[in-house]
Amino acid sequence: MNSTTVTNNMAFSVNFVTDLQELFRYPFMQHAIEAGTIVAVIAGIVGYFVVLRRSSFAAHALSHIGFAGAAGAVLFAVSPVYGLLLFTGVGGSAMAVLSPRAAHRDVHIGTVLAFMLGLGVLFISLYAGNSSQTYSILFGQILGIGSSDVLLTLVAGVIILAVVAVVYRPLLFSSLDEDVAEAKGMPTFLLGIVFMLLVAVATSIAVQVVGVLLIFSLMVTPATIAQQLANRPRTAIGISVTIALIATWLGLSVAYYGPPYPVSFYITTLVFSFYLFVRFAYRRVRPLRMYEPTLEET
Amino acid sequence: MITITPEIVAARNLTAGYANNTVWREASFTINRGEFVAIIGPNGAGKTTLFRLILGLQQPVSGNIEIFNAEPRRGNSLIGYVPQRHGIDSETNIESLELVRLAFSGKSWGVSLSGRDREAALGSMKDVGAQELAHRSLSVLSGGELQRIFLAEALVSGPELLLLDEPLSNLDLKREKDLVQLVNTVVRSRNVTALLIAHNINPLLPFLDKVIFIANGKVATGRPEEVLTSESLTALYGVPVEVLRDSRGNVAIVGIEQHHGDE
Numbered sequence: 001m002n003s004t005t006v007t008n009n010m011a012f013s014v015n016f017v018t019d020l021q022e023l024f025r026y027p028f029m030q031h032a033i034e035a036g037t038i039v040a041v042i043a044g045i046v047g048y049f050v051v052l053r054r055s056s057f058a059a060h061a062l063s064h065i066g067f068a069g070a071a072g073a074v075l076f077a078v079s080p081v082y083g084l085l086l087f088t089g090v091g092g093s094a095m096a097v098l099s100p101r102a103a104h105r106d107v108h109i110g111t112v113l114a115f116m117l118g119l120g121v122l123f124i125s126l127y128a129g130n131s132s133q134t135y136s137i138l139f140g141q142i143l144g145i146g147s148s149d150v151l152l153t154l155v156a157g158v159i160i161l162a163v164v165a166v167v168y169r170p171l172l173f174s175s176l177d178e179d180v181a182e183a184k185g186m187p188t189f190l191l192g193i194v195f196m197l198l199v200a201v202a203t204s205i206a207v208q209v210v211g212v213l214l215i216f217s218l219m220v221t222p223a224t225i226a227q228q229l230a231n232r233p234r235t236a237i238g239i240s241v242t243i244a245l246i247a248t249w250l251g252l253s254v255a256y257y258g259p260p261y262p263v264s265f266y267i268t269t270l271v272f273s274f275y276l277f278v279r280f281a282y283r284r285v286r287p288l289r290m291y292e293p294t295l296e297e298t
Numbered sequence: 299m300i301t302i303t304p305e306i307v308a309a310r311n312l313t314a315g316y317a318n319n320t321v322w323r324e325a326s327f328t329i330n331r332g333e334f335v336a337i338i339g340p341n342g343a344g345k346t347t348l349f350r351l352i353l354g355l356q357q358p359v360s361g362n363i364e365i366f367n368a369e370p371r372r373g374n375s376l377i378g379y380v381p382q383r384h385g386i387d388s389e390t391n392i393e394s395l396e397l398v399r400l401a402f403s404g405k406s407w408g409v410s411l412s413g414r415d416r417e418a419a420l421g422s423m424k425d426v427g428a429q430e431l432a433h434r435s436l437s438v439l440s441g442g443e444l445q446r447i448f449l450a451e452a453l454v455s456g457p458e459l460l461l462l463d464e465p466l467s468n469l470d471l472k473r474e475k476d477l478v479q480l481v482n483t484v485v486r487s488r489n490v491t492a493l494l495i496a497h498n499i500n501p502l503l504p505f506l507d508k509v510i511f512i513a514n515g516k517v518a519t520g521r522p523e524e525v526l527t528s529e530s531l532t533a534l535y536g537v538p539v540e541v542l543r544d545s546r547g548n549v550a551i552v553g554i555e556q557h558h559g560d561e
Binding site for chain 2: 052054165166167168169170172173174176177179180181182183184185186227228230231232233236
C-alpha cells in the first residue's frame with residue numbers, strides 16, 4: 001500500500017458523531033490526526049514569522065535541505081526525521097550566520113541549498129533500496145506515522161511553542177524593524193539564528209504530513225492568508241493556525257471517506273482554495289500609498 | 299562649583315569611516331541639550347555614519363565622541379532613532395499601534411500581559427497627533443502619516459536625544475513643513491535634542507540652533523548663519539561655492555564655474 005493514500009474507504013453517514021468516531025477507529029488514522037494537529041498548529045505559528053520576515057525562500061530551502069538529511073538517514077537506516085532535524089538545523093544556522101541581514105539573503109540561502117541538495121543526490125544514489133521512502137519524503141506520509149513519530153512530533157512541537165513564547169516580542173520587533181531593534185541593543189543576530197532553528201524544526205516535523213515539496217501549503221500559505229485578513233499579530237497567528245488545522249483535518253477526512261487520493265493532495269488543494277477565496281472573492285483592494293507624490297512628480 | 303555640562307554630544311578630532319576608507323576626518327563639535335540640529339550634505343558624505351557612531355554601531359577611526367558624557371553604546375535608551383526607510387512593504391499588514399507598542403516593550407522576553415505598553419504607545423501616538431491612525435495598517439499610511447508613526451515609535455521610550463535620518467525625503471512641501479514643526483514642538487516642549495539628516499535645509503532653517511555640514515570628507519559646524527556662508531562652504535568643498543539667499547531667507551548653494559583660459 002502506498003502510505004500516502006487511504007485504502008480503508010468507509011462510507012460517510014449523516015451522523016456526525018459516528019463519522020468522527022469512525023475516523024479514529026484505526027491507529028494509523030489516530031496517529032495521522034494527532035501528528036497532523038500538532039504540525040498544523042506549529043506550522044501556522046512559525047509560518048506567520050516566516051511571512052513577516054519575508055523568509056519564505058528560507059523555508060522552502062530548508063525543506064529541500066531536509067530532504068537530503070532524510071535521504072542520508074534512510075541510507076544509515078535511522079528514522080528520516082533525525083536526518084531532517086540534523087540537516088535543517090545545520091543548514092538553517094549556516095544561512096543565518098552567512099547572511100545576518102534580511103536583505104539580499106536569497107543568494108546565500110541558494111548557495112547552501114544547492115550544496116546540501118547535492119549531498120541528497122549522493123545519498124539517494126548510494127541507497128540501493130526501493131524508492132517509496134523517497135516518494136514519501138517528497139510528498140508526505142501522514143498515514144504512515146507511527147506512535148513514536150507522534151511522540152517525537154509532540155516533543156518538538158512543545159519545544160517550538162515554548163521558544164516562541166519566550167522570544168515572541170523581540171522576534172516580532174526585530175522582524176518588523178530590524179534597524180531600530182539593532183540600535184536598541186537587541187540581539188538581532190541571535191534572534192535570526194533562533195528563528196532559522198524554529199523553521200528548521202517546524203519543517204522537519206511538517207515534512208511527515210505534506211512532504212518537502214508541499215511544505216508551503218502549511219508553512220507559508222495559511223500565514224499569508226492570515227496577514228491579509230488581520231493586522232494584529234496575535235489575531236493573524238490565530239487565523240493562520242485555524243486555516244492549517246481545518247485543511248489538515250478536512251484533508252484527512254476527505255481522504256478517508258472520499259476518493260482515496262493522497263492526503264497531502266487534499267491538504268494543499270484546501271489551502272489553495274482558501275487562498276484563492278481570500279485573494280479574489282474576499283477582495284479588499286488595499287491602496288498602495290507608500291509615498292505622497294512630491295511636487296516634481298505632480 | 300560643580301556644574302552639570304549641558305553637552306549631549308561632544309566630538310573631538312573625530313574621524314569616521316572604515317579601516318582603509320575614511321568618510322570624513324577631524325570633526326570637533328558639541329551639541330547641547332534642547333538643540334535642534336540639521337545634518338546636511340551630499341549623498342554619501344557620511345551623514346548616516348555620524349548616527350552610527352552616536353548609536354555605538356560603528357567605532358571611530360580616530361578621535362573621540364561622547365554621548366551624555368560617556369562612550370557611545372548600543373541600546374542606549376536615552377536615544378530615540380528613526381532610520382532612513384524606503385517605505386513599508388505593501389504586504390506588511392501590521393497595525394501602527396503594534397509597532398509603537400513593540401518599540402516600548404519589544405526588548406522584553408515573553409508575551410505582553412499588562413496593558414502598559416499599549417497605554418504608552420497610545421500616549422506617544424497622541425503626542426504626535428497620530429492617535430486616529432492607531433488601528434490602521436502601516437501599509438496603507440501615506441508618507442507623512444508613516445513619519446508620524448516612526449516619530450511616535452522613537453518617542454515612546456522617553457528619549458532625550460532624537461536621531462532622525464532623512465524623515466523629510468518623499469514628503470511634499472506641506473507634509474515636510476508639518477513634520478518639521480512637529481519635531482520642533484517636541485524639541486521645545488520636552489527639551490530634547492534632535493539631530494535631523496536632510497537634503498534640503500530650507501524647511502528647517504527657521505527652527506535650527508545648529509547645522510552640521512558634511513562634504514568633501516570634512517565637517518563644518520555652527521549656527522546656520524555661520525555655516526551657510528560662501529566663505530565657510532568654499533573652504534569645506536575646496537572649490538568656489540556661493541550661498542544665495544532669497545527675500546524670505548531661503549538659501550541655495552551653487553558652485554561657481556572656474557574658467558581656465560579659452561574654451
